[in-house]
Amino acid sequence: MSEQQGDIASGYSISIYALSEKALTVVFGNTISERLWRQVSSFNQLLKQNPFPGLITTVPAYSTLTVFFDLIQVAQSDLPGKTCYEKVSGYLKQLSHSAPGLAVQAGKHVVIPVCYGGDFGPDILTVAQNNDLTEKEVIALHSSAVYSVYMMGFVPGFAYMGGMSQSLSTPRKEVPQAAIPAGSVGIAGLQTGIYPIAIPGGWQIIGRTPLQMFNAARQNPALLQGGDTVTFKAITIDEFNAYPV
Amino acid sequence: MEISIIKAGLLTTVQDCGRYQHLAEAIPVSGAMDQLAHRLANKAVGNNDNLATLEFTYANASFKALSPILIAYSGDGALLTYNGEVMPAEKPLFFAAGATLTFIHNPHGVRTYLAVAGGWEVPEVLGSKSTYLPVKFGGFEGRKLAAGDVLRSSEAISTVAAAIMQQLSSKALIYPNWRISRESLLPLDRKTIRVVLANEFSWFDASSIIAFLTKPYQIALRSDRMGYHLSGKAMVRKTKKELLSTAVTPGIIQVTGNGDLVILMADCQTTGGYPRIAHVAAVDLPLCAQLKPGDEISFTEISSDEAEELYLQQEHDLLLITNAINIKYTNTI
Numbered sequence: 001m002s003e004q005q006g007d008i009a010s011g012y013s014i015s016i017y018a019l020s021e022k023a024l025t026v027v028f029g030n031t032i033s034e035r036l037w038r039q040v041s042s043f044n045q046l047l048k049q050n051p052f053p054g055l056i057t058t059v060p061a062y063s064t065l066t067v068f069f070d071l072i073q074v075a076q077s078d079l080p081g082k083t084c085y086e087k088v089s090g091y092l093k094q095l096s097h098s099a100p101g102l103a104v105q106a107g108k109h110v111v112i113p114v115c116y117g118g119d120f121g122p123d124i125l126t127v128a129q130n131n132d133l134t135e136k137e138v139i140a141l142h143s144s145a146v147y148s149v150y151m152m153g154f155v156p157g158f159a160y161m162g163g164m165s166q167s168l169s170t171p172r173k174e175v176p177q178a179a180i181p182a183g184s185v186g187i188a189g190l191q192t193g194i195y196p197i198a199i200p201g202g203w204q205i206i207g208r209t210p211l212q213m214f215n216a217a218r219q220n221p222a223l224l225q226g227g228d229t230v231t232f233k234a235i236t237i238d239e240f241n242a243y244p245v
Numbered sequence: 246m247e248i249s250i251i252k253a254g255l256l257t258t259v260q261d262c263g264r265y266q267h268l269a270e271a272i273p274v275s276g277a278m279d280q281l282a283h284r285l286a287n288k289a290v291g292n293n294d295n296l297a298t299l300e301f302t303y304a305n306a307s308f309k310a311l312s313p314i315l316i317a318y319s320g321d322g323a324l325l326t327y328n329g330e331v332m333p334a335e336k337p338l339f340f341a342a343g344a345t346l347t348f349i350h351n352p353h354g355v356r357t358y359l360a361v362a363g364g365w366e367v368p369e370v371l372g373s374k375s376t377y378l379p380v381k382f383g384g385f386e387g388r389k390l391a392a393g394d395v396l397r398s399s400e401a402i403s404t405v406a407a408a409i410m411q412q413l414s415s416k417a418l419i420y421p422n423w424r425i426s427r428e429s430l431l432p433l434d435r436k437t438i439r440v441v442l443a444n445e446f447s448w449f450d451a452s453s454i455i456a457f458l459t460k461p462y463q464i465a466l467r468s469d470r471m472g473y474h475l476s477g478k479a480m481v482r483k484t485k486k487e488l489l490s491t492a493v494t495p496g497i498i499q500v501t502g503n504g505d506l507v508i509l510m511a512d513c514q515t516t517g518g519y520p521r522i523a524h525v526a527a528v529d530l531p532l533c534a535q536l537k538p539g540d541e542i543s544f545t546e547i548s549s550d551e552a553e554e555l556y557l558q559q560e561h562d563l564l565l566i567t568n569a570i571n572i573k574y575t576n577t578i
Contacts, residue, residue, distance in 0.1 A: 017444040020494050021527045021553050025444070030489060059268045059492035061516055066492035068265060071553065072560055083550050084557075152271040153490055153516030156380055160490070197380055214270075216370050216382035222270035 012043055012096040016089045022056075024088055025066045026096075032162060036063045037148055041107060041227035043096065052091045053077040060226035061151040062160070067092065107149065107227030112194070112209050114143070114185050114232045115240040120208035123173075127187055127204050130170045138206065139234050141165045142185075142192065147230040157196030157214025157222040161230060164192045176202040183208045185232070196222070210235075210243035246361055246398040247311040253391050254306030254323075254348065259365055259384035260358075260511075262295040264373035268515045274495060275375040275383065278470060278511050279356050279534035282320035285335050285425050286360035288567055289317030291405030291574070296364025297374040299390070301357045307347040310340045311395065315362040315402075315410050319427060321354025321535045327419070336424040337362075339413035354535030362406035363399040377512065378470070408574035423573070425566055430559060431532070436542050439529045440498065441549045445520035449500070450483040457522060457544060462506065464540045470512040473536065479504030480522060490518040496525040496533075508533055526552040528559050 015027045026043065029036045040060045047058060047067065054073030059066040067088065074084040081087035116139045117124045128138045147163040154160075164187070172188045177200060180186070184195045186203030195201060196214035213223045224230065235243075250257075260283065263276025277283030277300055284294040304323035317337050318325050325332045326347050332338055340346070348357065367374050367385050376384025385394065402410075412421060446454060462477035480500045493499070497509045499519035508525060509517075510533070525533055526547060536542065547555075 018441070018549050019444075019492065020496055020524050021549070021556050023492070023494055025491060032489065056265050057268055059515060061491040062489045064489075064491040066494075068268065068494075071556055075557055084553055085549060151490065151516060152269060153514060154271060155514075156267075156270060156272045156377075158271055214380075216272075216380065220270075221267060221272065221371060226269060 012039055014043075014093070014096050016092060018085055019066055021084070022071050023066055023068045024085070024092065025064050026092055027064050029063045032062050032150065034148065034162070037150055037162070037227075040065050044227065046095060047092070050095060052079060052088065061153070107225060107229065109229045109231070110224060112185075112211060112230055112232050113235040113239070113243065114207040114209050115235050115237055116142070116185075116207035118237065120237075120240070121185070121206040123186075123204035124206040127168060127170045127206055131167050133167065138168060141168055142206065143232040143234050145231070147192065147232075149224050149226055149228040149230060151226045152222060152224070155197060155199060156216075157224070159193060159213075159222075159224040159226075159228075159230075161192060164190060166190065168192070170204045172202040173204065174202075176200050177205075180205060181208065183210065183213065185209060208240070210240050210245060212245060246314045246363065248308045248314060248361075248396050249311055250390050250392055250394045250396070251307040251309055251345070252305060253389065253394070254301050254303060256302040257306060257390040258300050258376035258378065259297050259367050259390075260300045260375045261297045261364075261373055263511070264371055264375055264377075264383070266372045268492070271515045272371065273377060273512050273515060275377045275470075276373065276511055277356075277358060277375075277534075279320055279358065279531040281430060281531035282356065282427070282534075283358045283360075284563065285427055285430075285566075286317045286319040286358040287364070288563075288570060289319070289335050289425055290315055290337050290360050290362045291403040291407075291409055291570065292360055292362065292364055293403075296360070296399075297367060297384075299359040299365060299396070301348055301359065302355060304348040304350045307345060310342050310344045310346070312342050313410075313414070314340050314344075314398075315406060315413070316340070316359060318357055318359050320357035321351055322357040323348035324351045325357075325359075333420060333424055335427050336420050337409045337413070338420050339410065339418065355537050356534055361398040362410065363402040366397050366399045379512065405571055405574045412574075430562060432529075435532050435535070436540065438532060438542055438544050439526040439547045439552070439555075440523035440544045441526060441552050442546060443497065443521035443523050445488060446522050448482055448484050448486060448520050449480045449522060453478070453480040453504075454522070456480075457506070458546055459543070461541045461543050464536045464538050464542070466538045468536075468538055470510055472510050472513055473508045473533070475506040475508065477506070480506065482520075486520075488518050488520050490516045493517040493521070494524075496527065496530050497521050498523045498525065510534070526555060528552070528555045
């Protein structure tokens with residue numbers, strides 16, 4: 001928490017580039033780290049609490065926050081600057097200096113129940129053998145860490161998460177599996193993730209969650225958002241089957 | 246107003262101006278590939294730009310009016326015919342119930358938009374009526390149209406649409422004497438695409454950048470609503486830097502691991518990790534939407550200020566068109 005406040009008190013060190021006429025990307029650094037993740041998340045919150053005229057939406061990523069806007073509204077706004085790029089980038093730079101000490105509203109914490117192993121996690125033994133662990137140890141390690149959602153991408157509702165124990169690291173499969181069921185929890189290298197929809201993939205599948213990670217019919221279609229934290233909780237097959245969805 | 250699809254063609258989906266509010270959840274923009282043609286078809290029937298149209302891919306499609314209909318079409322993928330006669334584009338067209346309309350081949354492009362007064366009525370999903378086929382949501386039951394599908398318009402039509410209907414039906418006309426000039430909004434040369442160099446362009450060696458801006462590139466077979474692969478001189482990296490995945494948007498030109506160029510289009514993923522050499526000027530993205538495999542294009546550089554100015558100028562011209570139609574039919578702006 002103190003590190004978080006420290007970041008903001010000292011302001012953000014950013015650079016900005018144009019992604020298109022209608023989007024700018026704010027760059028906070030060029031590594032995957034908790035520190036940059038906090039900066040991206042908190043600046044995202046700061047911007048949402050202090051929107052400029054024409055702001056449409058933002059997309060956080062590992063070390064960047066991309067800001068989409070309506071060019072007409074920006075052009076007609078009284079933001080200082082000759083071009084829309086100057087208007088928006090000027091506003092973002094000013095925002096990055098101002099508001100020190102603003103309380104950062106963290107993302108939500110989500111507990112994801114997972115039925116590990118068995119038919120739902122056919123590759124859990126591969127992960128165990130690759131790391132000289134037992135199946136139980138794999139489950140204990142995977143379900144004891146706190147993960148940070150760095151960004152969403154790849155397919156709707158897919159969260160790129162950091163924080164997995166290095167002792168679970170397992171290479172992807174050489175040949176991708178034709179269809180991995182929605183809710184499957186997998187490991188690829190140092191990453192862990194959950195397949196929000198049924199798609200082909202090469203991750204080592206260690207379990208499945210009964211939660212719907214993505215549902216276009218919901219108001220918030222994706223269960224996770226950049227800035228959230230996640231823990232996994234082991235459940236039995238009976239608990240999985242009885243899970244209210 | 247109601248139509249039934251007799252032949253659906255290669256790929257026909259419901260689209261609008263796109264789905265922007267859920268990019269952070271990795272939900273793509275989608276929407277009409279050729280936003281200009283989509284908007285002009287809407288304007289011609291007095292609709293707001295964002296109302297849903299049908300996006301047809303090439304021709305080989307036909308439909309029947311199940312009620313009197315006020316429609317308009319725009320784009321380069323097909324020509325609309327009635328009783329063997331080609332109907333003018335970017336103009337309101339009025340047909341009685343029972344009329345059968347057929348899209349025939351137009352060699353100039355790929356996509357054609359069919360607007361109806363009031364817009365095609367499908368449920369709004371996450372703030373848009375656009376179809377996102379890869380995950381099967383939005384549009385008409387999340388799928389492409391098939392023979393036998395019946396599409397209805399929203400009952401709420403604009404006063405302009407009502408006035409056009411009144412004008413045409415009372416005089417037993419198919420269309421009025423005015424039309425929107427789409428040509429005046431497009432450059433003469435539709436195969437030279439204006440681009441703005443992107444953040445990572447300096448990652449490529451000078452001869453690659455020169456080739457990119459001077460040599461012809463061909464649209465490859467692997468081209469769809471997600472993106473177009475290009476064949477031509479491959480880009481050579483002069484640095485081994487890696488780009489951390491970050492947001493991308495339609496129009497961005499990525500360079501894949503083997504140096505190939507890919508133009509991202511409407512259904513592209515929301516983030517990507519390939520370095521980007523340029524982005525297509527927003528005003529030229531509709532030109533890209535009409536490119537088909539085998540077409541030869543070249544890129545020419547403009548500044549980001551120029552791209553912004555071109556966009557604002559085009560939006561101004563589009564506003565004048567809307568105002569002109571409104572004045573003509575309702576004496577209001």
